[in-house]
Amino acid sequence: MLDKVIFFFFAGVAILSAGLMVTRRNAIHSAVFLITTLLATAGIFLQLRAEFIFIAQIILYVGGIMVLFVFVIMLVRLDVALHQIQFSRQKWVALLVTLALALEVGVMLWSSRKVPGQGFLLPNAVPAGKLPPNTEALAGRLFDAYLLPFEIASVLLLVAMVGAVVMAKKRT
Amino acid sequence: MSPTLQAVLAFVQTWWVELVSGVVIVAVVPLVAGYIVLMERKLMADMQARLGPMRVGPHGLLQPIADAVKLLIKEDIIPDNADKVVFWIAPVVSMTAALTSMGAIAFGPAFQVARDINVGLLFVIGVSSLGIFGIVLGGWASNSHYSIMGALRSTAQLVSYETAAGLALVSGLLLAGTLKIRAIVDAQQHFGVWFVFLAPVAFFIYVVASIAETNRAPFDLPEAESELVAGYMTEYSGFRWALYFLGEYANMIVVGAVATTLFLGGWLRPFPNVRWMNWLDALPALFTAAVGAYCVYRAGKQPVRVQTWFMWGVALACFVVALILAVPLLVAPLKFLVPGLHGAFWFLLKISAYIYLFMWLRFTLPRYRFDQLMHLGWYILIPLAIVNVLAVGVAMILEMEYGWNRWLAMLLTTVITLATALFLLRLNDKRAAAASSAAPPPEEPSTEDSYAG
Amino acid sequence: MMPIGYYLFLSMALFLIGAIGVITRRNVIVVLMSIELILNAVNINLVAFSRIFGDVAGQVFALFIIADAAAEAVVGLGIIIAFFRNRETVLEDEMDLLKW
Numbered sequence: 001m002l003d004k005v006i007f008f009f010f011a012g013v014a015i016l017s018a019g020l021m022v023t024r025r026n027a028i029h030s031a032v033f034l035i036t037t038l039l040a041t042a043g044i045f046l047q048l049r050a051e052f053i054f055i056a057q058i059i060l061y062v063g064g065i066m067v068l069f070v071f072v073i074m075l076v077r078l079d080v081a082l083h084q085i086q087f088s089r090q091k092w093v094a095l096l097v098t099l100a101l102a103l104e105v106g107v108m109l110w111s112s113r114k115v116p117g118q119g120f121l122l123p124n125a126v127p128a129g130k131l132p133p134n135t136e137a138l139a140g141r142l143f144d145a146y147l148l149p150f151e152i153a154s155v156l157l158l159v160a161m162v163g164a165v166v167m168a169k170k171r172t
Numbered sequence: 173m174s175p176t177l178q179a180v181l182a183f184v185q186t187w188w189v190e191l192v193s194g195v196v197i198v199a200v201v202p203l204v205a206g207y208i209v210l211m212e213r214k215l216m217a218d219m220q221a222r223l224g225p226m227r228v229g230p231h232g233l234l235q236p237i238a239d240a241v242k243l244l245i246k247e248d249i250i251p252d253n254a255d256k257v258v259f260w261i262a263p264v265v266s267m268t269a270a271l272t273s274m275g276a277i278a279f280g281p282a283f284q285v286a287r288d289i290n291v292g293l294l295f296v297i298g299v300s301s302l303g304i305f306g307i308v309l310g311g312w313a314s315n316s317h318y319s320i321m322g323a324l325r326s327t328a329q330l331v332s333y334e335t336a337a338g339l340a341l342v343s344g345l346l347l348a349g350t351l352k353i354r355a356i357v358d359a360q361q362h363f364g365v366w367f368v369f370l371a372p373v374a375f376f377i378y379v380v381a382s383i384a385e386t387n388r389a390p391f392d393l394p395e396a397e398s399e400l401v402a403g404y405m406t407e408y409s410g411f412r413w414a415l416y417f418l419g420e421y422a423n424m425i426v427v428g429a430v431a432t433t434l435f436l437g438g439w440l441r442p443f444p445n446v447r448w449m450n451w452l453d454a455l456p457a458l459f460t461a462a463v464g465a466y467c468v469y470r471a472g473k474q475p476v477r478v479q480t481w482f483m484w485g486v487a488l489a490c491f492v493v494a495l496i497l498a499v500p501l502l503v504a505p506l507k508f509l510v511p512g513l514h515g516a517f518w519f520l521l522k523i524s525a526y527i528y529l530f531m532w533l534r535f536t537l538p539r540y541r542f543d544q545l546m547h548l549g550w551y552i553l554i555p556l557a558i559v560n561v562l563a564v565g566v567a568m569i570l571e572m573e574y575g576w577n578r579w580l581a582m583l584l585t586t587v588i589t590l591a592t593a594l595f596l597l598r599l600n601d602k603r604a605a606a607a608s609s610a611a612p613p614p615e616e617p618s619t620e621d622s623y624a625g
Numbered sequence: 626m627m628p629i630g631y632y633l634f635l636s637m638a639l640f641l642i643g644a645i646g647v648i649t650r651r652n653v654i655v656v657l658m659s660i661e662l663i664l665n666a667v668n669i670n671l672v673a674f675s676r677i678f679g680d681v682a683g684q685v686f687a688l689f690i691i692a693d694a695a696a697e698a699v700v701g702l703g704i705i706i707a708f709f710r711n712r713e714t715v716l717e718d719e720m721d722l723l724k725w
Binding site: 001002026028029032035051052054055058059062063064066067068070071074075133134135 | 179183255258289290291294295297298299301302304305308309312320323324327328330331334351
Binding site for chain 3: 003004007011014015018019021022027030031034037038041044045047048049050052053056057060061064065068069072073075076084085087088090091094095097098101102105106109131134137138141142145146149153156157159160161163164165166167168170
């Protein structure tokens with residue numbers, strides 16, 4: 001019951017503010033609504049008992065990436081862009097294609113609901129009380145089986161950092 | 173009874189302790205913040221050989237309440253060209269983030285709102301770092317140059333120094349081996365020593381970084397009054413301004429609590445495992461009783477009758493607290509209350525000491541220039557923090573795998589880290605000297621590159 | 626306990642909203658934000674399945690996706706700043722330096 005209330009609250013907030021994010025004219029407002037969506041998603045992660053992903057989402061996504069976005073939006077003053085047309089000419093075609101995709105995925109999900117054992121209503125396998133401590137389990141897996149991808153990810157971040165500095169630096 | 177009502181009742185029955193504690197935090201923190209402000213003004217006055225607020229109540233003890241009333245009845249101005257909704261919401265974000273992060277802090281072993289968070293310490297620093305959005309959005313929504321400059325500075329500063337603070341916390345967490353707040357304090361009891369003695373460099377980095385994170389002098393560039401009027405708060409007035417202010421002071425309590433939990437032994441008294449130091453258990457009660465006795469002594473010297481009564485009231489309150497702290501020690505059936513009460517006392521005492529350090533530094537040091545701030549963060553603190561994490565890791569391996577003495581290993585790595593610090597400082601000096609000799613000093617210090625980094 | 630379908634539908638909705646944003650908006654910053662939304666929708670799927678099967682591997686992948694999103698945002702914003710310095714615009718259909 002409580003799980004359901006929490007889920008529908010966060011899901012509603014996430015979808016509503018995602019919709020607002022895509023339609024707002026002002027980029028800062030879009031960023032604020034994206035932050036709301038990300039926080040609501042973090043709530044969903046917590047409801048799924050993925051505590052570490054929850055806090056990684058808050059620290060990295062919201063506290064890191066979104067701060068960067070807001071910072072850049074303030075740096076490239078968008079007063080001019082505010083009064084231009086916000087949507088490209090292909091918007092109706094795009095909407096149509098996306099709706100078709102939505103229909104496709106929706107029908108697929110809906111029709112799989114009755115497949116016994118693996119369909120729509122697959123019940124949760126492990127009860128919440130019997131899960132291992134999340135951070136420890138995650139760390140064990142990350143630094144054991146996925147050590148090489150972890151190292152590659154760190155190299156990727158380093159490359160991205162150097163690339164960003166090179167690109168954003170003023171040429172003198 | 174309807175099922176919905178039943179569900180709500182069951183919810184309340186399960187969670188009432190947490191709900192009540194949450195309400196207590198929301199209710200008490202603004203009051204405490206007001207008295208921290210009074211303390212700060214009194215301390216500043218003392219260091220500058222003045223008296224500070226003296227008019228409202230004896231020794232200005234009622235000044236925070238007068239200030240709060242003044243802020244509440246002030247005219248609430250929203251600039252014409254401001255983005256109204258964002259302007260309205262920004263101070264609330266700042267305040268909410270600080271108060272929410274307090275939910276996971278353990279004020280003593282008994283008082284903690286969210287007990288079972290697996291990522292406790294990360295939750296505290298993660299959620300409190302969301303307060304930056306209040307500053308950024310408020311600065312942007314005011315639609316004023318000073319505000320947006322303050323907001324930009326604040327973002328750059330917070331992002332830079334959060335990295336250093338996070339890395340400093342990692343060294344402490346390596347020693348503790350857990351993220352749960354209780355387990356961290358238990359680990360320090362198990363080690364028999366506060367982590368500040370095992371990783372002093374990490375603690376130092378955290379102190380510096382947390383001053384920058386709470387926007388306090390000498391790093392209060394986002395609100396530097398000589399350059400930016402009041403930075404991101406320029407257009408704010410009345411209650412919204414008060415919310416920003418409360419957020420800032422609540423944030424100070426949060427960083428103090430994090431430092432106390434991880435480095436200063438949480439709610440443990442000094443020398444928690446040494447038997448002959450057990451007389452320290454009596455200290456909380458004696459300390460509060462002494463404060464009460466001093467109030468009695470001062471009561472006779474008040475010029476006005478009302479103030480004498482007020483002083484007596486404060487003394488009485490102190491005596492009651494002392495009694496509450498003392499009785500469980502003496503009466504055997506109430507022994508179970510001792511850890512909770514005394515833990516809370518030690519924890520709050522340590523936070524107060526930390527905040528006192530902040531104030532002391534504020535009144536002592538001049539403000540940094542923005543490029544100096546960025547250089548300190550990126551060229552010195554962050555490399556030093558990385559070296560420190562490595563050093564602590566090496567020390568732990570030396571101790572656990574090779575059976576070294578713990579103190580020897582920690583001493584060795586601390587020396588290595590300090591040598592690195594010296595090297596970094598020298599490098600920085602050399603670069604500064606080269607820069608100043610190569611080019612004539614620019615008209616105004618360029619900040620663009622610091623932003624880009 | 627919640628059936629997995631709820632999470633799949635939520636994730637699908639967020640993914641499609643993000644896709645609409647990517648295709649229709651002209652402002653490159655909002656397009657980048659929509660991409661972040663899409664990555665986030667994928668994360669919901671991964672974490673939900675990790676919970677259902679009681680295997681943390683899904684959460685490990687979610688962590689990698691967050692790291693990847695950070696790298697992508699940093700590089701993307703760097704390009705936007707560099708471009709804004711040259712052309713004073715952030716609209717994607719005005720980014721036509723290769724056209725003549």
